[in-house]
Amino acid sequence: MLIIKSPREAFATPVQAVSGIVGKQRQTLPILSNILISKVGTRVDFTATDLDIEIKTFADIGAEGPDISVTVDAAKLQSLISALNHGSEVTLSQPSQSDPTVELKQGKSTFKLNTLPADEFPNRPEAQFTQSFAIPANQIRHLLQLVHFSMAQQDIRYFLNGMLLSVEGDVIRVVTTDGHRLAYCEGKLESALTQNIQCIVPRRTVMEMLRLIPDSDESITIAISEAEIRITWGNITLSSKLVEGKFPDYNRVIPVNNTNIFVIKRDVLLGALKRTAILANAKLRGVKWELKNNTLTIQSTNSDQEEAKDVLDIEYNGIDIEIGFNLLYLQDVLNNLRSEEVQFALHSNTGAMLVTMPDNSSFKYVVMPMRT
Known part of the structure; x- marks a missing residue:
């Protein structure tokens, strides 16, 4: 019985969409490693679940023939489809209703996959969305x-x-x-x-x-x-x-009295952090910031007594501050922001730092200091 007959890309898209949650954590039920594929007419529904999350999608790639539902191992099916030739026609079929396998075909290539009964696939109860x-x-x-x-x-x-x-x-x-x-x-x-x-x-x-x-x-x-x-x-x-x-x-966590402020280009600071990260302690991942005399000095050391020091020119009129931060916490925010400049506001040598975008109050990032 022919289930799917379509171009490779039209088959790959729904499989990739639902298979992301499969295999991400240890499965207690073997069928949770499978995708449920249900054909009704030309519409084919694809469903995956780990009991906490469920993803459903559909595509009009069903072949002519009776309606049918099967479950197939998600990782194997996705890997096989990804390895097939682009632009080619692909079919998925079940030799017979009693056969516990399906066949994926492209040209002269055939791949036989085991299935599990579709009626064993978990059915998520409909919630009452208010x-x-x-x-x-x-x-x-x-x-x-x-x-x-x-x-x-x-x-x-x-x-x-x-x-x-x-x-x-x-x-x-x-x-x-x-x-x-x-x-x-x-x-x-x-x-x-x-x-x-x-x-x-x-x-x-x-x-x-x-x-x-x-x-x-x-x-x-x-x-x-x-x-x-x-x-x-x-x-x-x-x-x-x-x-x-x-x-x-x-x-209660977002600082409101951090008056020692400077603005710096995001890519300039990212570059300095990348350089000092090379000699930072591999376990602690800490860097020390020193703010004074219109400069930001970034320093790191490691257990081999190696040191890195990067001095950046900034406009800064606040008090002298020495404070340490986790490198990864700084890199995370800078890598995800898209603004050209980033604003930093500090209170003292010990308080939390507030990171924002200049003239934009929609985003706030608070990072606690660490000993370096």
Whole structure:
């Protein structure tokens, strides 16, 4: 029975879209390593899940014949399709309903893959979504891009392993923190909501959103229930559980009295950090900043007593400050910002530093100092 007959690219696109969540963590059920492929007429639905996240998409690539559903190993199917010749016609078929295999063919090449019963694939219950809003794809991508790197990873404070999503009226805010740094970004929605939204989106869901959401003005719909979030655009639907718990009060963390301020070109500072990182302690990854006399001096040392020192000219009229930071925390924010210049505001030798874009209050990044 022929299931799919299409150009390689038309088959590869939906498989790549859903397979990102498969194999990212240890699976307790073998079928969670598979993609569910369901053909109804010419429409073919592709579904993958790890029980916390589910991604669905579809394509009109079904072959003539009876409706059918099969599950195939996601990693093997994606690898095989990627290795096929570009622009070629590909078919996927099942020899018979009782045969536990499918055949992927291109020209004179044939690949036989094992399947698992489609009726064993987990069926996600439909959530009751009570709130929703629309936002352009490039806007939500921009928000995620500027905060995703500050999420915690496997922290026992589980509410830090994700991103706070908050909507009040027509203002959308996203916030992340791992306890050592905090990233905040806000934007405006086209329409104000009558009810506020506040939820914590899991880290892996945020990363899948960044992987899949296009950098275009296409409209995206985000729906929220008590325990789930659903993001829909084009022919893709991403559903995920939410993180339970209360996110920390980020307003208490963002400094308001940091008056020692300087502005520097982003690429100039990135270059200096890249150079000093070479001789930084491989474990601690710390650098020392010294601010005085219109200069920023960046220094690093390692256990072999090697040293790096980079002096940058800046306009600075504040007090003399010596303070240490984690190199990776600085590089993360500079690599994800797109502004030509970046503003830094400090209070003293010990307080948190505030990173912003000049004349732009929509983004804030707070990084705690470290001993160097």
